[in-house]
Amino acid sequence: MSAGGVSATGATTLDMPLAARVAGFVAHLRHNGIEAGPAETDAALRVLARGAAPTLDEARRRLKILLTGRRGEWERFDDLFEAYWLARGRVRTRPASTARVPAGTPSRATSNLWGERAGEAAADRSLHPGAAGADTVDGKGEAGRNTLASRAASARHAIGRTDLRHVVDPEEMKLATEVACRLARALRYRLSRRRRIAPRGARIDLRRTIRRSLAHGGEPFTLIRRRRPERPVRIVLLLDVSGSMQPYARYLLQFVRGLVVGWDRADAYLFHTRLVRITDVLREKDALLAMSRLALMAEGFGGGTRMSECLHTFNDHYAKRALDSRSVFVMISDGYDTGEPDACVEQMIRLRRRARRVVWLNPMLGWARYEPLTRTMRAVLAYVDHFAPVHSLDALAAIEPELGAL
Amino acid sequence: MNATHNPPDELGPRLAEARYVAGETLVTALSLALDLGRPLLLEGEAGVGKTEVAKALAAALDTRLIRLQCYEGLDATTAIYEWNYQRQLLAIKASERENVSAAQAEAHVFSERYLLRRPLLEAIGEPRPCVLLIDEIDRADEEFEAYLLEVLSDFQITVPEIGTITATSIPHVILTSNGTRELSDALRRRCLYCYVEFPSMERELAILRRRLPGIEPALAAQIARFVRSLREEDLEKRPGVAETLDWAGALMGLGIETLQPDSKRLHATLICLLKTEADLKSVTPEVFGRLAGRAA
Numbered sequence: 001m002s003a004g005g006v007s008a009t010g011a012t013t014l015d016m017p018l019a020a021r022v023a024g025f026v027a028h029l030r031h032n033g034i035e036a037g038p039a040e041t042d043a044a045l046r047v048l049a050r051g052a053a054p055t056l057d058e059a060r061r062r063l064k065i066l067l068t069g070r071r072g073e074w075e076r077f078d079d080l081f082e083a084y085w086l087a088r089g090r091v092r093t094r095p096a097s098t099a100r101v102p103a104g105t106p107s108r109a110t111s112n113l114w115g116e117r118a119g120e121a122a123a124d125r126s127l128h129p130g131a132a133g134a135d136t137v138d139g140k141g142e143a144g145r146n147t148l149a150s151r152a153a154s155a156r157h158a159i160g161r162t163d164l165r166h167v168v169d170p171e172e173m174k175l176a177t178e179v180a181c182r183l184a185r186a187l188r189y190r191l192s193r194r195r196r197i198a199p200r201g202a203r204i205d206l207r208r209t210i211r212r213s214l215a216h217g218g219e220p221f222t223l224i225r226r227r228r229p230e231r232p233v234r235i236v237l238l239l240d241v242s243g244s245m246q247p248y249a250r251y252l253l254q255f256v257r258g259l260v261v262g263w264d265r266a267d268a269y270l271f272h273t274r275l276v277r278i279t280d281v282l283r284e285k286d287a288l289l290a291m292s293r294l295a296l297m298a299e300g301f302g303g304g305t306r307m308s309e310c311l312h313t314f315n316d317h318y319a320k321r322a323l324d325s326r327s328v329f330v331m332i333s334d335g336y337d338t339g340e341p342d343a344c345v346e347q348m349i350r351l352r353r354r355a356r357r358v359v360w361l362n363p364m365l366g367w368a369r370y371e372p373l374t375r376t377m378r379a380v381l382a383y384v385d386h387f388a389p390v391h392s393l394d395a396l397a398a399i400e401p402e403l404g405a406l
Numbered sequence: 407m408n409a410t411h412n413p414p415d416e417l418g419p420r421l422a423e424a425r426y427v428a429g430e431t432l433v434t435a436l437s438l439a440l441d442l443g444r445p446l447l448l449e450g451e452a453g454v455g456k457t458e459v460a461k462a463l464a465a466a467l468d469t470r471l472i473r474l475q476c477y478e479g480l481d482a483t484t485a486i487y488e489w490n491y492q493r494q495l496l497a498i499k500a501s502e503r504e505n506v507s508a509a510q511a512e513a514h515v516f517s518e519r520y521l522l523r524r525p526l527l528e529a530i531g532e533p534r535p536c537v538l539l540i541d542e543i544d545r546a547d548e549e550f551e552a553y554l555l556e557v558l559s560d561f562q563i564t565v566p567e568i569g570t571i572t573a574t575s576i577p578h579v580i581l582t583s584n585g586t587r588e589l590s591d592a593l594r595r596r597c598l599y600c601y602v603e604f605p606s607m608e609r610e611l612a613i614l615r616r617r618l619p620g621i622e623p624a625l626a627a628q629i630a631r632f633v634r635s636l637r638e639e640d641l642e643k644r645p646g647v648a649e650t651l652d653w654a655g656a657l658m659g660l661g662i663e664t665l666q667p668d669s670k671r672l673h674a675t676l677i678c679l680l681k682t683e684a685d686l687k688s689v690t691p692e693v694f695g696r697l698a699g700r701a702a
Contacts (some may be wrong), residue, residue: 069447
């Protein structure tokens with residue numbers, strides 16, 4: 001994926017047979033992160049060949065239904081379709097907000113020219129792959145690709161600013177991961193509605209009991225039992241990285257990373273004045289790269305806190321997918337908030353409805369004679385199941401038994 | 407299966423006959439699903455009419471609708487088959503006096519007579535392709551999803567005691583999801599996909615006319631406009647098509663002919679549209695007045 005305007009198929013080939021052009025389109029989709037392969041190309045051709053020749057709109061609808069699989073893809077498809085078949089040359093269709101226009105992007109004027117010409121071409125159904133098609137190739141994964149040099153530069157800048165380098169001390173990292181996983185295991189609990197065979201289960205497994213009873217002429221001598229197996233809990237973490245939390249940010253980030261890396265069903269966000277989802281960044285294998293990308297995302301790191309707004313964002317956009325009746329919501333914050341406590345309480349109530357348990361970890365609680373005095377903290381305390389100190393990794397390790405007992 | 411359904415161009419009108427006003431995209435999606443014989447996954451907010459699609463499709467194809475409602479903990483015994491234990495026990499007891507061998511007793515007890523067919527098994531055993539609706543698949547857990555995938559690709563079910571039961575007809579499968587859980591890529595790739603949006607104003611108007619033939623055209627248009635602008639408000643739960651129909655029905659029942667912006671009585675009827683306390687509070691009489699004024 002160079003920064004220039006080379007489409008997935010390479011050249012502009014107006015006279016290519018439909019099959020090749022469709023294959024090119026599927027490749028174009030694949031390069032834009034929509035999973036599709038030869039099987040899809042085949043199906044696409046069949047779909048297009050159905051009945052009388054479809055109009056362009058109908059062809060778009062059919063391909064969209066066939067080739068997309070989730071909402072994000074559904075919404076981006078129209079742009080990708082136009083970029084390829086009509087060469088409209090829209091820049092970037094992914095929702096990533098951090099994307100930057102690569103250096104070699106053809107000017108808009110050129111793209112528009114293509115668009116007009118291709119618009120006519122489309123009218124007589126001679127669809128062709130456009131040169132500007134690859135402009136749409138960008139997006140979420142882009143942070144790792146075409147703008148590598150400039151990104152690395154800004155990453156260094158960000159590291160200097162927020163001093164996250166210490167976070168990647170391997171020894172500490174290992175310890176943090178260990179503690180995080182121990183905590184995660186402590187949070188495990190039973191809630192499955194499915195049942196498995198278990199020698200001392202509460203319910204009788206009729207099916208197997210009867211099967212076994214045949215050996216005794218229908219007398220159910222041995223009762224086979226089943227019970228609910230233990231299921232891993234899903235952990236959703238919100239980490240406050242505002243100014244007041246800075247002294248703790250280092251090991252707390254380690255903890256969060258340890259949890260996300262070591263526990264499959266963990267989801268992490270950080271917030272200051274706005275909320276950012278960081279799970280995918282943390283899963284990056286290279287710890288240094290992960291942390292520098294994180295630093296980029298945490299712009300405003302060390303600034304003020306808008307807790308209620310961030311919770312609002314979370315509730316609106318992420319909660320439905322992130323939380324279920326088997327999740328534990330963990331908030332790591334000192335409770336200093338610039339907003340009104342009432343707004344925060346309202347969001348906590350909404351949150352409580354979705355999460356199984358709410359845990360609030362507060363680094364300030366480790367201080368001698370600390371009382372949760374901030375207004376927000378006092379207000380939301382009523383909606384928290386467990387409130388514990390986390391001023392160091394040791395303190396984190398110490399809350400394990402309490403969490404297990406919840 | 408191609409013999410039983412109609413050309414896709416006719417599907418739209420046929421759905422309309424079944425009192426379902428479908429958008430172009432949905433009609434294309436349904437006809438593709440019928441044509442390719444692949445399951446169709448419908449996603450969208452609650453209340454956009456995903457479940458209704460399946461009912462309408464069954465009516466349009468004049469076939470049976472078999473519905474499997476998913477929930478957490480759904481397992482094979484409720485989705486596929488279960489042995490009828492009570493009858494089995496009775497049969498075993500009864501056979502004791504008849505002096506049959508254990509092997510015979512077993513063969514007897516594990517025959518189809520004692521098999522309780524649950525939706526999936528029932529659907530593939532239909533003489534004519536039925537519509538199989540797997541509702542809210544995101545509520546079932548991953549294990550079930552994996553199993554479902556297997557059934558959907560082979561259309562055969564293996565019962566250890568009997569053997570493999572192959573489909574006598576391949577059902578038209580429609581899955582719905584509200585997006586409370588991320589579905590597996592494998593399932594998504596297996597299915598055709600359609601994201602169902604709230605209907606456009608024109609389509610909602612058409613739905614109102616279709617479902618409530620007695621409604622005043624002017625009132626119907628106002629309702630459609632009002633609901634559309636209400637959906638743009640910052641709500642926890644946006645009203646769906648069913649809510650619109652409820653509300654329209656309520657207004658007709660109250661003998662209301664136009665949306666008066668300052669009517670207290672009208673404001674009270676909002677309970678048909680807004681289903682959470684927070685939403686009811688956020689649409690104050692002033693907000694209602696503004697929206698109603700714009701719609702009138």
